[in-house]
Amino acid sequence: MPGRSGPHRPAVPAPCRWRPPVKQAASPSSGTPDDWWRSLHKLWRAALDVQDVTAVASLVYRVLLQRPGTAVVVGARWGEQGLTYVRCARPGQDEPTTWPALSAQWPFGTHHPAVLPGAGGPQVRSHAFARPGDAALAPAGQLLARAHARWAVACLFPLADGDSAGLWVGLDHEPAGAQAQLLGDQLSQIADVLSASNRRILEARLHERRQARDAFLAEASLQMDASLDVAETLHRVARLAVPAVAEGCVVHLFGPGGLPRSVATAHVAATAQSWLAQVAHDDAWLRAQLQRGAEHPEVRTLRDADLAGGPFGPDAAGQGATVRALSITPLRARGRTLGTLTFLYGGDDTGLTDQRMLADLSGRAALAIDTTTLYEQRRRHVQLLQKHLLPRALPAAPGLELSAAYDVGDTSLDVGGDFYDAVAAKDRVVLFIGDVCGRGAEAAAFTGLARHTLRTLLEDGMAPAPALSRLNRALTGEGASRFVTALVVVLTPAADGWDAEIAGAGHPWPLVRRADGRVEQIPAPGMLLGVVPETAYEPTRIRLAAGDSVVMFTDGLTEARSADGTHFEEHLPAAVAQYAARGESPAARLAAAASAFRTSGDDDTAVLIASVKGQP
Incomplete structure (x- = not known):
């Protein structure tokens, strides 16, 4: 009897192809027709519930052994690699016995001659049992002989592609009348039950494999992505x-x-x-x-x-x-x-x-x-593009320490619009910083235009306010679809420090850290660049003494937010007091402090610091 499901869907008749037995009176050797239909109904119910066709097979042995005159029931199964097993049950046995020795005698690759590819549904044979070596009864012949069977009814049937089974019922007497045909019909009906059960199990296992495969592939995609x-x-x-x-x-x-x-x-x-x-x-x-x-x-x-x-x-x-x-x-x-x-x-x-x-x-x-x-x-x-939008190095400025940092906050890998630069020309040092709205190629184009325009104007000696006005006209003349903010600081040496001229265009106002640790915000009001033509800008002037620092930054620094929603802007004066003093890379330390504080906020951050050397 079948014990394992085959690898593919069986080519068998539909389960409903029942062939009723020949109408006749009940006899001691066959039981009543009602008894048979009840047994067959029980087999169908079992076939719909089991996870392995072997469970149905055990019930099949018990049903067939209940027939009067049955001496032995033999079941076998074979696939593409040869005989899988042979099982045998005799009256009085609760479960069939497996005969591995018979399985070993059946050569690998050997198929029962009656079950060939495309053979169709169950094939029934009935004849007197003569000798164990009868090829038509292989591999059940030896077991039929041991049970002293006088007559044998065999039913061979396919379960799936390359997977077949057989049932042999050995009787202790020659059946009378149509009893052999009746037993053959019953074996064919049992074959339908087993084939349908095997097909259902195969489909269920295929569905489980598909579910497992789909789950594995989904998890693999998540892991790889x-x-x-x-x-x-x-x-x-x-x-x-x-x-x-x-x-x-x-x-x-x-x-x-x-x-x-x-x-x-x-x-x-x-x-x-x-x-x-x-x-x-x-x-x-x-x-x-x-x-x-x-x-x-x-x-x-x-x-x-x-x-x-x-x-x-x-x-x-x-x-x-x-x-x-x-x-x-x-x-x-x-x-x-x-x-x-x-x-x-x-x-x-x-x-x-x-x-x-x-x-x-x-x-x-x-x-x-x-x-x-x-x-x-x-x-x-x-x-590489971002590198070309920023200066390769800051210029050397006697009497000043210049420091800059750039921190990328957006993981989408679009080019940011933040920029900065420093120019040491003639008797002054010019610092400027800016931010173009948005990210991407268009923002990068306006970043390059703004930075290089400002640099050219300031290198030629133009003051901060007029330089911003000229840049504004250039942007509006180009029909700019993005606004730009900018802050310019021009430092000129003085007898007791540096004079600072500051002009802003919608940019965060700079902070000045005094030598004693105090932090001041310097007003630098002004309209955004690229919005209103012919905008005028007004400068602010302050004095920087020895030990003072001017801190310029973009809004990515102030808009960094912690997990509780607090902006780094609230901590900025304290951070400037701590990190913006003269020393090694004050701009990088300030940007790192904001990055460590940030749990949300993906804007880039640029910081530019100029510190006056000497003691106050």
Whole structure:
């Protein structure tokens, strides 16, 4: 009787194809028709509930053994690899007995001659039992002989593709009249029950496998999408697959010239990690297989003789001898082949049977790898562009210490609009800082325009207020769709310090830290740039003494927020008093303090500080 479900949906008649027995009076050898229908109904109910067809099979033995004159009931099952088992039950037994010796006698690859591909539904035979070696009764002949059966009725039927079963009922006498036909009809009805039960179990298991596959793929996608770091994503791909899919996993990416480069490995055995990494890195045989696998449209599998000459398979040495199969799947995303995903299987290579899952996993992995690679490229491009929007270095200014810092707050990798610069020209030092509304390419274009325009005007000796007016006209003349804020400070040496001329255009007002630690805010009112043409700006003048510092910044510094919603602006005077004094990188220390304070707020931060040397 069947004990395991086959791998695929059976080609059997529908469960409702019952064939009622020939109408006749009840006899001692058959029981009443009502008894049979009740038993058959019980079998159908059991078939709808069990998780394994073996549970129905046990009930089948009990039903058939209740027939008067039954000497023995034999059941067998065989698949593509040969006979799976033979079971036998005689009157008085609660459960059938398995006969492994008979299973061993049946050659592998041998199928019962009566059950051939495309044979259709149940096939019933009934004849006198003559000898154990009767081919039509194999492999039940020996058990029928041991039970002294005089007559045998056999029913052979398919359960699924490559999976068949048989039932033999041995009687202790020759059946009278139509009793043999009646028993054959009943065996055919039982075959329908078992086939339908097996089909339901197969469908349920297929559904469970699909659910498990979908859950695994969903979790894999979440894990791979959780990082935008290329190296971390590659290692996540390898770790996710072991041991969920196979015992080992290797990820290769194609470098210049199409050569595969090992980027991540994982193995279920810790002792095999270094071995697998070495093989993945420099084995010529594997490299050739990967290049062939990359050209294959689907999953390429290697077993047995395919592994000859390589580091895997039973003929290999060391850890490679445990590998019985490989699967190589190309990593393709957005029309490009990025590399390969290789799985290593040990004695149980059942993971190879779900090639759809392997292809789906490799597709998701390829997309995640390509996304992180593109993200990394974009990050480098943005960094390069941002670098060109800021000065390479601050100029040397005798009598002053200049310090600047830039902190990127937006993880979207769009170019920010913050800028700063410093110019040491003739008898003065010019500092300016600004912010273009928004991010991205357009903001970067206006950032470059604003910075270079201001620098040119101030290098030519223009005062802060007129320079802002000229920049405003330039922006409005360009039909600017974004407004710009800016703050300009011109420092001129004086007998007892530096004179500071300050002009602002909608920008946060600067702070001055005095030598004694006091912090003052310097008013620098003015209209935003690029909004109203012919706007005039008014300067403010102050004196900076030895030990004083002027602190300029963009609004990313003040708008940094803590978890409780507090803005860093409330802590800014204290932070300036602590960090803006002369010393090593005061601008960087102030920006770092805001970054440590921030839990929300993604605007970039620029800080520019000029400190007067000497003692007060």
